[in-house]
Amino acid sequence: MAAPLLCGAALVVGYVMLVVLTIPQLPAWAQPAVYQWLFDIPQDAEISDNGSGDDSTPAGPSAVPWDGYSGPEAGIHGLPLVGPIQHWGTWYDKPLLGCLFHDPNYQTHTGSDFPVDEGTPVHTTMGGKVVWAAENGPWGNLVVVENNGYQVWLAHLSSIQVSEGQILNDGDVVGLSGNTGNSTGAHLHYGIKQKTAEDTYVWLNPQLFFAEDEYINIGCSS
Ligand SMILES: [Zn+2]
Missing domain, CATH: 1.20.5 (Single alpha-helices involved in coiled-coils or other helix-helix interfaces)
Structure with missing residues (x-):
């Protein structure tokens, strides 16, 4: 024995x-x-805050400037992923929600994390102008779409399929999910930024824009 x-x-x-x-x-x-x-530890989140700064702080070095664009389809709708999706090779009907906005395990977190295998199409949740479509330090390959004082941030992409200046419709694919920048596993970081004054902004909780039956909450593993 x-x-x-x-x-x-x-x-x-x-x-x-x-x-x-x-x-x-x-x-x-x-x-x-x-x-x-x-x-074999799933850690589909950033190691730490993305360098974005906290709410209402002036723009930092990795900040994306405001363009001032206003156009049709300014509302923010739905999720940036469309189920079914794959995570660690397993299929799920709906996108998985990992680390939350200001998660208890990750209080400086400025958005919602969706653990998802690399290469999954990522959609904008708002029509508008692409104001950033390039690598951006801790965010990795980043796409930012702006409309009417709001920006939708889609980070850690493996590839970008739009270009700066392009006008998108709500739901258009901006690229494929990945694990670039300050990321410890394949996931999509999704943030919503609202301009509050000339040099200030606030990050909004993206979960307030989701319906509860649109995702599966698996918690924050970071
Ligand atoms: Zn994140």
């Missing part, structure tokens, strides 16, 4: 030692991904 148990324990200890000794030798950018792979 004791021998198999001891063997099992020795294997576990050996594995943990291997992981602990190996990961610090890797370059910093590779460590989170390898840690996740070796322990």
